[in-house]
Structures are given as structure tokens and as C-alpha cells.
Amino acid sequence: MGDKIEETNKFFESNSTIDTAKEMLGHVLTYNSDQGKLSGVIVETEAYLGPDDQAAHSFGGRHTDANDALYQQGGTIYIYSIHSWLDMDISIQKKGLPNGVLIRGVQPIDGTEIMEENRKKTGFDATNGPAKWIRAFGIYDKALSGTMLNAGDFEFDLKKSRTPKNILETPRIGVPNKGDWTDKKMRFIVEGNPYVSKMYKKDMNLDDYGWL
Template structure:
């Protein structure tokens, strides 16, 4: 089977990933959710990328591996997760920013000490909800180890909105580029105002 994460441009894959499920087999059981928000990072040319200018360290090495490699990193005291995109040696990544929970919801709410949309509406929030506390699984391969990604979309977005990425400051022109993709109206999208939430269909067809 052709590697999904090496089949198209990174920006296109960041949009196509919306509506696929992401699953984690953990000691607490299975956690899964629909991907509702992503951000694309274009490697050495992208000032917001961890591999900007060819930066390569032991920590960000998963970005340099074949498409579909898990890259877990810390931002302040939180953990985020990227998926490496493109063939080995091309360090592009896609950040999974938010998930709509499917399985393991009760355990997620306990892990986060939150309920409802706040449980998984952000990149560090869903990681905490899934009980991921360290970087030990960074460098593992999707669909071979603890993490899996559905081969097909489980839901289809009614509308995909493209916006600037969140938290990319003082890095023009990259700050203003529309490289964040969301399922319009999905209440699990990070920082979404209540007035923009579609509570009937959650933004799916």
C-alpha cells in the first residue's frame, strides 16, 4: 500500500486528514477521535517549522523520517504531536491541533479534569486527554505501533476553512499564510467562538 503521508503536497494532506480517525492504544484502553483541525509546516523554508533552515537534532529527527512518523515535542510544559510528511529526508510535518472524541471519552474527561468541548479542543489538550505524558513514542510509525490513522475518511467536512496558524508570531510572511485547516463550525476546533459553532451537524456532511 502506498504511504498516504507521501502521496500529495503537505498543504493538501493537511486538509485531507480532516475527517479521518486517529487512535491510540494505551494502558487505559483505546482512545480515538476525528481529526477536526490541522496545521501544515513546510520544513526548511518555513520559519515556523522545527526544521527551518535544515535544523536537525535528535529531538526533531522523526520529522526527517518517512511520512507517517510520530513527532512528539514539548511547548512550555505541554506536549504536541506532528506527523512527518513526505519521503525520508524532507522534514515536513502536520500538527494535529484538535480531535472530536469517539472512544474512551469518560477516561479522557478524567485525564483532563474537563468535560465537553474543552476536553480535546487544542493540541496539548487532546494529548493530555489521551493520557500521553512523555515523548517516549516519538519516532514510532503510524499504523505499526500504538497510534493508527484510518485509511479512509469516517466523516466528510461540509466546509474546510483555511486560516493563519495559531501562535506563529513575528515570522512574516509565514505568520499570515493560511496553513491551518479546520472543519467549519466543529465545536472541538481550538479557540472557536460559541457563535461560530454548528451544534447540529458539527460541520460534517
């Protein structure tokens, strides 16, 4: 377990936050829940660059009990509430540097029927958004916040499962009125993947979902 944690730290601490956000596309998340094994491959992420980033929860060095997970070692889970829904970031960089990557969308692999039942939705709409996939995985509280990936029931495969044909870079979603940070291209998606949030049908690649 110790080696796995060290490898996890290295993955999330060794590169720039933007490069890590891109690299996370194609990696598999697995939650060994009370309902069973639930997993999916990451198709959409957003980078948040800490104290300088007006859209980040740690902007200006803000540090509270609620966002403390962002300040912990790379690979720490940070769960927070947005309009009564939950989102999940992963802390990036070494302890004390509160950067994060929001996981915005996943393409289901294991437990699809359970996910659809949890969401009361079927198809792409079950997991094509940051709060949607959290609900689909049966996560209803912040109990996992502050825990490490690969140290318990929530796992991140350190080896890429699938490779995107192309990664599109866009401004982040839902961060208006943040000065220059509103328009910075720090959202990364697998081009054409139908599990990406806000994806128009005309832009969906239903042949291979945007993977090589």
C-alpha cells in the first residue's frame, strides 16, 4: 500500500496542474461501494491554479476546514457542495500548494445499471457532469473528502486505460466574472466523447467516443 501511495503522490505532484489535468483523461476511477464496483474512465477535467486563480476555492490563500483537502498531498480527494449537489476535485502538487483538478465527466465501465438507478437517468445523461457522476457513484456526502486516492475504496488507475484522439481545451464552465480567469482555457475534454458535459449531439462521436 505504501508504494501505491508514493506512486499516486508522484503522479499528482510531478507535473504542472494543467498537464496533470490533461493526463487524467483516459484514466479509470473505481469506487468499491456498498452497492458494488462502480468505475468509469475520465473524459473531462478542469484545472484550478490555487491562490492566484480567481475561480479557485483557495484564491488569495483562503484556507478553511472545508477546503483543507486542497492543501494536502497530491492525490487527496476534495468533495464540496454546489447548490445542494456534490463535486469532486483531486489535490495537485505537494502539500501546502492548493491546486486542484475537477473531474467533470466519466464514461461508465463497471456498474452502469447501478449508476443509472442512482441517477434515475439512462445513457449519457447518467454521468455527463461533475455532480451527475458523483451521484451515479452513490456518493451522497463528504465522507471521502480528505482521504487519499488508492488508500481505500476509491481508486485511480495510474496507468492510462484509453488514449484520446484529440484533447480540446476550452474555458471552464460556471466561472463568470473572474476577470481574465473566466476565459483561460483550463477545461480539457476528449473531443467527441458523449459523456462530456454540455456536449451537443452534433459534436458527438458515436463511433469510437473519441478514443484511439
